[in-house]
Amino acid sequence: MALYSEKVMEHFKNPQNMGKIEGADGVGKVGNVICGDVMYIYIKVKDNVIEDIKFETFGCAAAIATSSMMTELAKGKTLDEAEKITRDDVANELGGLPPLKVHCSNLAADALHDAIKDYRSKSK
Amino acid sequence: MSPMDRVYFDHAATTPVREEVLEAMQPYFSEKYGNASSLHSFGQEAREALETSRATVAKLIGANPEEVIFTGSGTESNNTILKGTAFHKKKGHIITSAIEHPCVLNVCKWLETRGFDVTYLPVNNEGIVSPGDFANAFRNDTIIASVMTANNEIGSIQPIEELQKIASEKGVPFHTDAVQGFGKIPLARTDALTVSAHKLYGPKGVGVLCTKGIDFDPLLHGGGHETGRRSGTENVAGAVGFARAAELAFAEMGKEAKRQTALRDQLIDGLLAIDRTHLNGPREKRLPNNVNVWFEFIEGEALVLMLDGEGIAASTGSACSQKELKASxxxxxxxxxxxxAHGSLRMTIGRPTTEKEVDYALEKIPPVVQRLRKMSPFKKEYAGFGGEK
Structure with missing residues (x-):
């Protein structure tokens, strides 16, 4: 069996929503360069909906694929809906991850939640 | 250049079996299949092939045939000499280096849990052990010292002749894991030596342990094969393949080392021309086939997988690629x-590697590095990159 599912490889090879949003409404930064992966998530919010979302990731194929997958799941959702995206949702959408790489999907969901938190704290 | 299907830059992981080797092995599967321990003619023709192979390997090492035993792998040879010596001595101190292959390091770590003391010698920033440190590490109860001939990741070549001399003066047996160096560079004669066939265009599953004047307990007990030092029915075809592969490697060593060194340097220079790229390991005291660099801002597993998509097979010491998620x-x-270490890329060339393949790799790698850097959040201060300034 291949290391990664086809869906993971697809997102890794053609990542969606890659890049940075200048003047983002919320930014999430998670991870640690010592242990491996670092993700930055940028969101643009309009009427409580995530209108645009982009990522920058330093990490392995799984980290890049989960970043991409998560942005697809979150784009167009209301903040309340997006907050409910779980770590498992990201991994499941990708057709599963190798056990050692599950922490990468944790990182993507965490980064999204972090960005939403950042937006909410700024817009208070 | 027309796109190449696949190019293999991972010869330190394993190599293809040479046709001449396969041909030499062929009769020993279905035709001359006897058990080398049997008295009848079937057994005797197998025995003869085994002993001829042993003599060939011994001669290349500069040893006597009775000093050479065939094992199942380099891992087994290293386990045998280290655990075998430890079991025989029952207690004591072992000297090794911090950059050994896991099949030495993890044996030493395990022996520590069984009451043995181990000194792990540091290396300098080029990955080379200091003979002074080595000499100072000896204790009254040191039972064996083991330092690899050349490192599998960064290709650094150790001063083995000097280390052997020091160990001899101390009266302690010296072993070297020569899996990466054998057949590629001339070897110093040591008290004990580990080699593996599949790194030099021979079959997987065959190793050699060559020892001189060292008492060690066997790892495998059984029918007393290999003069009691390694039981288990002899892998005759494997031994024949080992001998043929070693013979060919030694015959071509000078020519191949020169050719591969030139390709290696071309590859190193080409990779270092990519901005913010650094060489790992020494420039000079390096295996002719080893290239190892690290790229700022990117992670090695992603790089290796993306290169695989371009048909380039390489490896990395990134934590993300390891089973324990620890960097090399x-x-x-x-x-x-x-x-x-996360951003490291190892490329190891081999006999089949051509200049055209090196050119292809050097054409394909820079855009892949750029692509991954574009995804990375760590490029703020990186003005040389076409994206963010």
Whole structure:
């Protein structure tokens, strides 16, 4: 069996929503360069909906694929809906991850939640 | 250049079996299949092939045939000499280096849990052990010292002749894991030596342990094969393949070392021309086939998988690629930070590698590095990149 599912490889090879949003409404930064992966998530919010979302990731194929997958799941959702995206949702959408790489999907969901938190704290 | 299907830059992992080797092995599967321990003619023709192979390997090493035993792998040879010596002595101290292959390091770590003391010698920033440190590490109860001939990740070549001389003066047996160096560079004669066939265009599953004047307990007890030092029915075809592969490697060593060194340097220079790229390991005291660099801002597993998509097979010491999610111990021993080791790429060339393949790799790698850097959040201060300034 291949290391990664086809869906993971697809997102890794053609990542969606890659890049940075200048003047983002919320930014999430998670991870640690010592242990491996670092993700930055940028969101643009309009009427409580995530209108645009982009990522920058330093990490392995799984980290890049989960970043991409998560942005697809979150784009167009209301903040309340997006907050409910779980770590498992990201991994499941990708057709599963190798056990050692599950922490990468944790990182993507965490980064999204972090960005939403950042937006909410700024817009208070 | 027309796109190449696949190019293999991972000869330190394993090599293809040479046709001449396969041909030499062929009769020993279905035709001359006897058990080398049997008295009848079937057994005797197998025995003869085994002993001829042993003599061939011994001669190349500069040893006597009775000093050579065939094992199932380099891992087994290393386990046998280290655990075998430890079991025989029952207690004591072992000297090794911090950059050994896991099949030496993990044996030593395990022996520590069984009451043995181990000194793990540091290396300098080029991955080379200091003979002074080595000499100072000996204790009254040191039972064996083991330092690899050349490192599998960064290709650094150790001063083996000097280390052997020091160990001899101390009266302690010296072993070297020569899996990466055998057949590629001339070897110093040591008290004990580990070699593996599949790194030199021979079959997988065959190793050699060559020892001189060392008492060690066998790892495998059984029918007393290999003069009681390694039981288990002899892998005759494997031994024949080993001998043929070694013979060919030694015959071509000078020519191949020169050719591969030129390709290696072309590859190193080409990779270092990519901005913010650094060489791991020494420039000079390096295996002719080893290239190892690290790229700032990117992670090695993603790089290796993306290169695989371009048909380029390479490897990395990144934590993300390891089973334990820890960065390569050898790279960390050089003094690299974890994130630097994450960005490492190892490319190892071999007999089949051509200049055209090196050109192809050097054409394909820079855009892949750029692509991954574009995804990375760590490029703020990186003005040389076409994206963010």
């Amino acid at each position: 111990h050898a790279l960390l021993a050089l003094g690299l930070e974890a994130h630097q």
